Every structure is written in structure tokens, then in C-alpha cells.
Amino acid sequence: MSFENMAPLVIDGVKNKIVLLVMDGLGGLPMEPGGKTELEAAKTPNMDSLAEKSMLGLHEAIRPGITPGSGPAHLSLFGYDPLKYVVGRGVLSALGIDFNLQPNDVAARGNFCTVDENGLVTDRRAGRIPTEEGQRLCDLLLQNIKIPGVEVFLAPEKEYRFLLVIRAEGLSPNVQETDPQVLGKKPLIASALDKKSERTAEIIQEFVSQAERILVDESPANMLLLRGFAQLPDWPKIPDVLNLKAIAIAMYPMYRGVAKLVGMESPAAAQSYDEEIDMLENFWEDYDYFFVHIKKTDSYGEDGNFEKKVQEIEKVDALLPRIMALDPSVLIITGDHSTPCLMKKHSWHPVPLLFYSKMCRPDNIASFGESACRRGSLGVRFPAYELMNLAMAHAGRLEKFGA
Amino acid sequence: MSFENMAPLVIDGVKNKIVLLVMDGLGGLPMEPGGKTELEAAKTPNMDSLAEKSMLGLHEAIRPGITPGSGPAHLSLFGYDPLKYVVGRGVLSALGIDFNLQPNDVAARGNFCTVDENGLVTDRRAGRIPTEEGQRLCDLLLQNIKIPGVEVFLAPEKEYRFLLVIRAEGLSPNVQETDPQVLGKKPLIASALDKKSERTAEIIQEFVSQAERILVDESPANMLLLRGFAQLPDWPKIPDVLNLKAIAIAMYPMYRGVAKLVGMESPAAAQSYDEEIDMLENFWEDYDYFFVHIKKTDSYGEDGNFEKKVQEIEKVDALLPRIMALDPSVLIITGDHSTPCLMKKHSWHPVPLLFYSKMCRPDNIASFGESACRRGSLGVRFPAYELMNLAMAHAGRLEKFGA
Known part of the structure; x- marks a missing residue:
């Protein structure tokens, strides 16, 4: 089930905001047996401390063993089952x-x-x-x-x-x-x-x-x-089916484009991470759902540059206080897929997932990394396209099912 | 897969009994960060000791983030996928x-x-x-x-x-x-x-x-x-499809009514927990499957009364020796959904689940609570409507699938 069976509430006011922070290709592998992954090697004090109050897990965009392209991987994170909502290659x-x-x-x-x-x-x-x-x-x-x-x-x-x-x-x-x-x-x-x-x-x-x-x-x-x-698909749009005014904040056209397919707006491309967070702050009152995309983690994964990928993750960690200062109802930190430096390409490995909300049942695990996520309450193969349901629920935006 | 694909054995005699003990709205949340849930705060020596010989897990009645009403939540526990078996509001x-x-x-x-x-x-x-x-x-x-x-x-x-x-x-x-x-x-x-x-x-x-x-x-x-x-739905009935003579023991009409929809009998309403266990004992020889419903855990959850919800759980714990004295083949202790006192209403949070059987592979975790259940072998999101399969199997009531 993706959003088709959901009954969204109409929420007024400026609360109940949802932030999806995607570090592209976040998931990784150790470079040698017994080693750490990129995320585990990165010093991420802010994410570790947020992890303690969050639920952790690993998600899968499509099915076990299936390496997703960027389009299906993001559609899944947006709540669209990528086996059902297929985008043509031309689009x-x-x-x-x-x-x-x-x-x-x-x-x-x-x-x-x-x-x-x-x-x-x-x-x-x-x-x-x-x-x-x-x-x-x-x-x-x-x-x-x-x-x-x-x-x-x-x-x-x-x-x-x-x-x-x-x-x-x-x-x-x-x-x-x-x-x-x-x-x-x-x-x-x-x-x-x-x-x-x-x-x-x-x-x-x-x-x-x-x-x-x-x-x-x-x-x-x-x-x-x-x-x-x-041709452009004519799919249900997030503002219509979920009552969410949604914005995509990204530096590359591909990600803004996929977000537009599901009804997100994307007024402008950001030029840097700082500018992405500036946009998040500036648009905070105007939208309900914020998709923030970080590209370079994937690029360095494809280059096989472990050290640089680690550094990018650390840069994103440093942005976290600015995001948390906005007091989102839900903050999801994850990747769209794995891009292990060891493989230099997209892979099928489940993706680290941190789900923060005051309404979540926290796992009390003060670390954000593949091994920590394996012990979290979201499990080891959370269907990415169910994340939207979970976010809607924790933001108080869903009706109950059945009287 | 719910029961549609099952091939039940015809079992003679008085053994192979299944008991489903539902504490309504059992699942909870800590009242403050780092705190305990209602079930974790309750002193439950009998359940903790049974947990050590059982499988633990967390179940989901419908899908991630979906808060179930009482009807769908119970149907799911009875083996009926609530997205497939939908009851009209009038019914x-x-x-x-x-x-x-x-x-x-x-x-x-x-x-x-x-x-x-x-x-x-x-x-x-x-x-x-x-x-x-x-x-x-x-x-x-x-x-x-x-x-x-x-x-x-x-x-x-x-x-x-x-x-x-x-x-x-x-x-x-x-x-x-x-x-x-x-x-x-x-x-x-x-x-x-x-x-x-x-x-x-x-x-x-x-x-x-x-x-x-x-x-x-x-x-x-x-x-x-x-x-x-x-209109009353004309669904497959448990006695017909599972060869189980089933009885609902409950104090409130709603739960006896939902049980009747799937072919359970419910000769009389109980007036107290003790009377519920009296009925369990008195009908032990006459039925194969016993659904025992405890209402007040949910009521105190909806009131936001943490202390009272804890006390009700402790009262149920005290009933456990009488149930175990009957020597059930399978005893499932769980809720139909979560009703955290923090939220004062039904919620989507996965529900603590204890599954006891002499035929189970025990988790050796001597504690029944949300955190303990997260580590159990039934996983963090067991589909509630598959519990019936599991119960039938552990009670020796299922044929193998395929030659």
C-alpha cells in the first residue's frame, strides 16, 4: 500500500512540517573485511545524537537485490511504488x-x-x-x-x-x-x-x-x-492526494524534475548546501513537505573516493542544527540507494534510515550507521514507499482506518 | 497470505488449543524522552517469565503509519487482511x-x-x-x-x-x-x-x-x-476454513460482534476479568480457539491515564497462571493496536507481541515490552493477519504446502 488507501486530514497552520533529507547514494560498504562503511567512518555527532531520539532502520526502494536508478529510488521515497509508477526513459x-x-x-x-x-x-x-x-x-x-x-x-x-x-x-x-x-x-x-x-x-x-x-x-x-x-505521466499528485504543499530543494535538474512529476514545486535550483538550507528556512512557512537533496555523496561513491564521500557526509551533519532549529514534526535522513565506494556504482544494498519525530517510539541507539540501523525498529528492509505513510502519521496528518 | 492458502488438518481430541489474549490498545509510548512505555513500566513477572520461552515481536494490523479502528485491527488478528475484508461503518x-x-x-x-x-x-x-x-x-x-x-x-x-x-x-x-x-x-x-x-x-x-x-x-x-x-458481510468463517471451533470471550458487544462476523461463537458477555477466565476454563473442552478480550487498557490509554493503564496490565499479568494451567498449545498475548497515553487515542505504532508455544523457537528474552519485542524473532512489523497461520502451525493444525 502506498498512498492509495490513505485518508489525509486537512491541517491548518504552520506546524506539522515534514522534511526528507536525502544524501544521494548514502549507503556504503567497508573497503576491507571488518572495516567501516562511509557513513560509519564519518564523524556525525549531530546525527548520532538525533539518532538516540529517533527510529532507525534500513530501507529498500524496490525489492531485495534490485539496484534502483535515481528516478524510481526517489519516487519510492515520495510514496510511489516504483513497480507501479514507471517513468519512461525518454521522460x-x-x-x-x-x-x-x-x-x-x-x-x-x-x-x-x-x-x-x-x-x-x-x-x-x-x-x-x-x-x-x-x-x-x-x-x-x-x-x-x-x-x-x-x-x-x-x-x-x-x-x-x-x-x-x-x-x-x-x-x-x-x-x-x-x-x-x-x-x-x-x-x-x-x-x-x-x-x-x-x-x-x-x-x-x-x-x-x-x-x-x-x-x-x-x-x-x-x-x-x-x-x-x-510522455509525462499523469499521476496522482502529492498536494491533491495527501493535502501536502511540497517543495523540492536540490542542486541538479534530475531531482527537481522527478519531484515535479509528483506535484512538488521547485522554484529555483540551489547552488550550495548552505543555499539549500537557506531555501528551507525561507520557504518554511509556505510549504508542508520539504525534500532536500544532497548530490555529492553519490558522485564520490561513483568515483570510489571513500575519503571525499565521508567528508560530504560530515558537511551534511554540520547542517543539522539549522534544520532542527526549525522544529520539524518529522525529519527523515536517508539516501535514495546505496553507492558503495568499493563498487563505484549504484547498488542494491539497503539504505540507512533515520526517522525522527516527537511522536516516534525511539530506539535509544545513539549512532547513525549501517550496523546501528540494523538494530533499529524500522527493520532491515523497510519498503521505502511506505515512508510517506509513516511521515504523515507522525505529523498528525492521517485519519484512522475503519471506524 | 491470510488463511486463503492454508490447508487445515482435522484434529480430534481435546489438545491443540489456541488462545489469543488481546489487551486492547496495549502498545504505548514513553511519556518523556528516555522513559518507559506503559507495558515496560508495568510489573509483569508472569509475562516476563513466559516471554523467555516464547517468540517476541511487534505486529502491525494494516500497514506502516496506518492507525486501525477496532474492527479492522481485530479482523487482522483473526487472520483476515483488513484491506481485503472491509466492514461497512453501518455494520x-x-x-x-x-x-x-x-x-x-x-x-x-x-x-x-x-x-x-x-x-x-x-x-x-x-x-x-x-x-x-x-x-x-x-x-x-x-x-x-x-x-x-x-x-x-x-x-x-x-x-x-x-x-x-x-x-x-x-x-x-x-x-x-x-x-x-x-x-x-x-x-x-x-x-x-x-x-x-x-x-x-x-x-x-x-x-x-x-x-x-x-x-x-x-x-x-x-x-x-x-x-x-x-450489510453483514458473507465472509469465509473460521470453523469452515480452519476447522477451528472458536469462541469470543469479551465484556463489550463490539468485540463479540466482530468475532461473530468471522464465525466465532460468543454465548455470553463476561462481567469481569475473573469471569472471562472462568469462561475460558468452563469452555475449554468445547472449543479449539479462544479469543479473550481485555478492554480497559485501551480506555485508560484514551484517558491518558498512564498509571491506570499500567495497573490494568498488571491485573492481566496476575491472570496468567490460570491460563497457563490449562496448558494451551499456543498462547498469543498482544494488543489490537497501540493507544499511547501520551496521545490519548489509537495510534499506528507497532504492537508488542508474545507468542508462546512448546513448538516455538524461543528468543530467550525474559521481558515483555516494546524494546524487548524489537529484538524478538517475529521482527518489528509482523503482519497481524499472518498470526493465525503461525498459531495454526504451532498447534499442529496445518498441512504442509506442496507435496
Whole structure:
């Protein structure tokens, strides 16, 4: 059960605030047997002392063993079962580069690729061309592609990846992906998979044909592949279903974008941790729910830089007094997933979770780390998408179930 | 999985008895940081000593953060997933005042309310009129309302609330509730929401029209609102699906009523804890499953009376030797939900759970309280509706699953 069965109360006034502080990729692993994780190695006096008055646990965004991407991991923390609320890859690409996707647009993730003289794919990533080369090719295509009645947007992401958005009347995204996924085959035809998507399929196929002619003399990127055709999902929104006015405070577009999908506002991007907490303070009276996102813990995890990840955690610990001074009803400190420096990538390991509220039954464990969290009352595999229920309850914002 | 997937054995003889001892609202909170909960503060030498031979844990009736009403909370303990087995509010009202609801009756929860000269609701609870005034208005309506071919029953609950039951041929409860839920609107029309419920809707609308005329000069309760139209649910019964002859031993009608919904018998209401244990002894040979309900732990929780709630728990502890003398195969001691004195109402906090059986793998924790239960082998969020499976298994009453 996520929010579907919940009966939110209408709460007036300025109390009952909920703060979700996400250190991206927080969960870690010891670098050697018997060692400490990143969070355990960090000196976090403020979090340790808050832990004593809180419930601890480890959460799972999806299911045991499943490594989440950033989109599903955050949706889960926001109360949306990520197996039920699936975002298309094209939409995630748009969110990731802050593209202002409109409800009728169809977005796709593109790869520049290499094909041989027979049109068979020989490299699905065109030798991982540099980002500048991707930018140049996107510009080249944009200048030359003309499809009557259709607006086409192209934007480079990283290296060989780009975002394609088409804007026209009557689009629908159920179109065959063109990426054959294996080498030695031709790109697939973007055929319609249902009646409603026929016009969209024709537009995309026309785009692909024109692109093929424009790229023919380029090297190594002489063709492109498209997948993840998707439109903005029309999901229940947090302000509507939970009576929560919600704000996302983040430095990167991806996280502000995912938050907007569920009805959060995100008036501006922050430039630093201090600015994030400034925004929290400045918007305190205007919102009920605050999602604060810390990116660099994940970045240093992906770099495998244990020491730097530890330092970032310590920087966040130093921000805690400013947050607590606001007297939130509920403060959740956690990650969206684990990014152990040992692995240099996202992982499936359950994520440390600290849940503070005056209405919680405290675990009296004065330490915030993976081992401490294992002994906490939220258990070792708390479903992340049930956190929203728990936050609503502790903030006095839920009706009881049954008379 | 609740009982739907279980394959019960047919057990002869007088052994393999299961006792479920529910202290209503047992779960609690410390009154100040670092303090003890009600159960932890209580001196419970008998339960502590039984705990050492038992499994401990914390259970959840519904889902994290969801505060259960008494009906769903007990259904869950009886093995019925409360999100699947939903009881209408009208039926709960009938159970709560021991009304002998028949299978074809339609019951509703009523509110006396106040409307202005234009018929717009100005107070959904008519200023919370005293229970005696509710009684007088019910009597007044009963004496004057006549609907040919229909029996109408009205009974006061508490203050402005009452139970309405209509008895006639061919009723069906899918009727629009008349409570607009907000002020400044007229009561809604009790229209049929499906073909089968048309006659019922007509009867209810006729009832409302007559009541409106009868109440017009009353003050402040000059109108009524109806919601939760419902019939007795036709659910699988414990004796049929589990081969358990089951009895409910309780002092209050609500709990005997919910137990009857799932096929328990309840020959008589007990007048005291001692009488409850007398009944347990007297009926020991005649039943397989005994639900024993203790009410006052919840009542003192709702009063916020920590000391009295502690005392009630201690009284129950003193009863334990008499129960153990009967040598049950399984004894479960728990609550239906938490009612922390700190909050003075039902809450979502997981509920302490002691599961004793000679066949269990004991936790060797010689203490029964929230912190001890957190360390137990049943975990921190055992789904209450799986307790019945566990009890059946430990009583040797379940077949294995698969060959």
C-alpha cells in the first residue's frame, strides 16, 4: 500500500512540517573485511545524537537485490511504488537536463551509433564520442531536419547520448524502439504498436530517415538509435492526494524534475548546501513537505573516493542544527540507494534510515550507521514507499482506518 | 497470505488449543524522552517469565503509519487482511451496540445535524448533543415514521450518533451517503448507485423525508445525515476454513460482534476479568480457539491515564497462571493496536507481541515490552493477519504446502 488507501486530514497552520533529507547514494560498504562503511567512518555527532531520539532502520526502494536508478529510488521515497509508477526513459532524459517537457510531447533517449556500409550496427555507442561531438551532431541535425507541422527538439546528454522530443498534435508514445540491442543488425523500424500511435510512428520514422541522410558521411557516429518513447505521466499528485504543499530543494535538474512529476514545486535550483538550507528556512512557512537533496555523496561513491564521500557526509551533519532549529514534526535522513565506494556504482544494498519525530517510539541507539540501523525498529528492509505513510502519521496528518 | 492458502488438518481430541489474549490498545509510548512505555513500566513477572520461552515481536494490523479502528485491527488478528475484508461503518455501528443484525438488513451510521432555513448544513454534529437527547430523538422518529412493508430500527450510540437499520425484502446497500462532509451544503440525496439498490435508496430517501418533517422544529438537531450503508458481510468463517471451533470471550458487544462476523461463537458477555477466565476454563473442552478480550487498557490509554493503564496490565499479568494451567498449545498475548497515553487515542505504532508455544523457537528474552519485542524473532512489523497461520502451525493444525 502506498498512498492509495490513505485518508489525509486537512491541517491548518504552520506546524506539522515534514522534511526528507536525502544524501544521494548514502549507503556504503567497508573497503576491507571488518572495516567501516562511509557513513560509519564519518564523524556525525549531530546525527548520532538525533539518532538516540529517533527510529532507525534500513530501507529498500524496490525489492531485495534490485539496484534502483535515481528516478524510481526517489519516487519510492515520495510514496510511489516504483513497480507501479514507471517513468519512461525518454521522460527521465528530459528531467535530467531540465527540458521543459509538455504534456503532449513524446520524448525519447537517443544514442549516436556506427553502422557499416550495409546499414548493420557495428557500435551501439559510436566509440563513446565526446560530449562536444554529441553537441555538434545534435546542432547539425536540428538545422537540417524539417517535418511539417512538427517541432523537433534535440539536446545532448553525455557522450553519445541525447534527448529527442517531438511536439505536435495527437501524439502517443506506443512506438517500437529502433535500437536492435545487438550488433550486426539494422536499426528497427519505429512502427506503431497501437492505432493511437500511428502518426507518432510516422513522424519518428521520418526523423530517422532524414537523420540517416544527414549523418551518412560522419564518422564514427553515422546513425542513431531511439528508445524509451514516453510522455509525462499523469499521476496522482502529492498536494491533491495527501493535502501536502511540497517543495523540492536540490542542486541538479534530475531531482527537481522527478519531484515535479509528483506535484512538488521547485522554484529555483540551489547552488550550495548552505543555499539549500537557506531555501528551507525561507520557504518554511509556505510549504508542508520539504525534500532536500544532497548530490555529492553519490558522485564520490561513483568515483570510489571513500575519503571525499565521508567528508560530504560530515558537511551534511554540520547542517543539522539549522534544520532542527526549525522544529520539524518529522525529519527523515536517508539516501535514495546505496553507492558503495568499493563498487563505484549504484547498488542494491539497503539504505540507512533515520526517522525522527516527537511522536516516534525511539530506539535509544545513539549512532547513525549501517550496523546501528540494523538494530533499529524500522527493520532491515523497510519498503521505502511506505515512508510517506509513516511521515504523515507522525505529523498528525492521517485519519484512522475503519471506524 | 491470510488463511486463503492454508490447508487445515482435522484434529480430534481435546489438545491443540489456541488462545489469543488481546489487551486492547496495549502498545504505548514513553511519556518523556528516555522513559518507559506503559507495558515496560508495568510489573509483569508472569509475562516476563513466559516471554523467555516464547517468540517476541511487534505486529502491525494494516500497514506502516496506518492507525486501525477496532474492527479492522481485530479482523487482522483473526487472520483476515483488513484491506481485503472491509466492514461497512453501518455494520460496525450495529456490532458496537449489540444489535442483532440479520443478513438482509441494511445498516447505516447516522448523525443528527443542524441545518439553516435553506436546508444547508451548519453543524454536522448538532453541537454534540448529549446521548439522552439522541435517545429522545431516536424515540421520536421511531414513533412517527411509517414506511409500508419496511421495518425501521433506530438506536442511539453516543451523543449525536445513532444506528439506523432497515429491514425489508430485496435490499442492497449500494446507496449514496447523504452526508455532504462539508458545511454550507444540503444533505445529499440517497440515490441508488446500482440497479439492485434502487428499492433501498427509495426507502432511505422516504425515511429521510419523513425525518426532516418530524425534526423541523427541534433545535439544535433539526436534521440527520446517513453514511456507511452496509450489510453483514458473507465472509469465509473460521470453523469452515480452519476447522477451528472458536469462541469470543469479551465484556463489550463490539468485540463479540466482530468475532461473530468471522464465525466465532460468543454465548455470553463476561462481567469481569475473573469471569472471562472462568469462561475460558468452563469452555475449554468445547472449543479449539479462544479469543479473550481485555478492554480497559485501551480506555485508560484514551484517558491518558498512564498509571491506570499500567495497573490494568498488571491485573492481566496476575491472570496468567490460570491460563497457563490449562496448558494451551499456543498462547498469543498482544494488543489490537497501540493507544499511547501520551496521545490519548489509537495510534499506528507497532504492537508488542508474545507468542508462546512448546513448538516455538524461543528468543530467550525474559521481558515483555516494546524494546524487548524489537529484538524478538517475529521482527518489528509482523503482519497481524499472518498470526493465525503461525498459531495454526504451532498447534499442529496445518498441512504442509506442496507435496
